[in-house]
Amino acid sequence: MDVSPPEPIPGARLLFSHDAAVAHLNHGAFGMVPVAVQRAQQRVREEMESNPHRFFAVGLEERVAHVRRHLAGFVGADPEGAALVENASTGTSIVLGSLDLVAEDEIVTTDHGYGAVDLAVAATCRRTGAVHRVARVPLEADDAAITAAVLEATTARTRLVIVDHITAATARLIPVQRIVEAVRERWGDQAAVLVDAAHVPGILDPDVSALGADYWVGNLHKWAFAPRGTALLAVAPARRNRIRPLVLSWSAEAGFPASLEWVASHDYTPWLAAPTGLFVLRTLGIETVRRHNVALAEYGQRAVAAAIGAELPPATGLPMTLIPLPPGVAGDPEAAVALRRRISDDLAAEVGLTAWRGRGYLRLSAQIYNRPEDYHRLAAGLPALIERRATSR
Structure with missing residues (x-):
């Protein structure tokens, strides 16, 4: 045709x-990254380099919180239950590091999952003795078959299910709402669900709060024109106090989300320029x-x-x-x-x-x-x- x-x-x-x-x-x-966003980031970088001490010490926390609220609103997430992180892989590693897994606990993924996530799951299993179970999902499977395959891979020992909303390897749309509901119906709170939405912001209109997943992580630097290193990790209320940062810094005792966002001399310029990317997208x-x-x-x-x-x-x-x-x-x-x-x-x-x-x-x-x-x-x-x-x- x-x-x-x-x-x-x-x-x-x-x-x-x-x-x-x-x-x-x-x-x-x-x-x-659009030129306008590059320039916005460069202006922030110049501001930082003109007086680094003032940049980091005066008002930066409020500026980052403002950006977080802006980006959370774009994906329908609770801004108080979300944290800015570098990318979806970072968010996934934070979630894995926040689980108190023991030997024979299980983590379920699909064979459409992102390779770096599989590496993180493998490392977690080596460290804790947990077991990685993989749901095999045919490329042509419909929503019902995908949901059934994921649910079939779960057991009473399943503690985390990781599903991509849009798969990186196979460019498939996965019925994450159905999977979240199916896992919740069968296993209640004993099995958490992490939605890897790396490609979602800018492609789809997610409503993260309504989705009901325990964890959701999406990149803004792929399809929402943010500078690279901009992603959002959203966590359900019942699990926020269990989140552990990968790096301990001065805000370690402040709790989620500050404990994730404030890591020493982190480069905050991508986050502060990210709203410009959404402005470009909305203007178009x-x-x-x-x-x-x-x-x-x-x-x-x-x-x-x-x-x-x-x-x-x-x-x-x-x-x-x-x-x-x-x-x-x-x-x-x-x-x-x-x-x-x-x-x-x-x-x-x-x-x-x-x-x-x-x-x-x-x-x-x-x-x-x-x-x-x-x-x-x-x-x-x-x-x-x-x-x-x-x-x-």
Whole structure:
């Protein structure tokens, strides 16, 4: 089916300082900070360097609290039950470090989870003797099947369930509301749920308080135009007094959220500039940006899938799309990294590549600075690259 790309948002490409000679098709990895946000952060940095003692000692706590309230409002979280942290992985490690696990307690994740989270869970299990159980969820599973698979992996020993709202590896939307309700119905308070919403702010309209998860963590620096190092960890009221900071500093006894936010000479400039990112997003029109990005991601997916003869996966309504690579191509993590670097070097295109269940998948993102020709470039050069990789094994 011939589908036309969306009309570009006027002037959107000029809002960024990226290298225009490169097709940046992996926004979901590190985001892209608008120039206005870069300048806002630089102004704060200059303020800090002009008098570091005054910057840290006078009024900074109130400024950070103001930012927290602003960002919490954006995702529907209680500002008194949320803390600014560096990223979703940091928030996850804080949660894991705050649990009093003992031998044979269980942590449940899915096989769509983020690799760094799996590493943190493995380290926690080694330290405590807990057991990591993984729910295997087919790529094509519907909401009911996903919920059933997660629930089936839980037992009376389950103490934490970690689920992605939008999966990084497979660009899937997970029914986290249903999973939270199902786990709560079966296990009550004995099994907490952590929603890894790393990609959610800016893509979806979460209502964190209504979700009812014990823990929720989302990055603002991916799709909400904040500087990198800006994320929010929200904690349910009953669990806030159990949160332990990863680093003990002068606010260690102040309790949540101050004990997490005040860590010595932390760089607070990304957090203080983050509201400017939301201002840019709202000025453009949040729904306008979302519609554009989803439509362009689906257009790019079709173009690249057709070029390599790949079956088109079902549409997800997300600005990240997945394309299966031919069997034997990038089927393990090392091969996926090698192909991603070759695409970067030879095609001047930055993409996401993952090996999942022994199959290589290309993940493409779309943001308002992208154009159809970015995907055309990848589509034109990728078949030959794949052929060379396949014949060189």
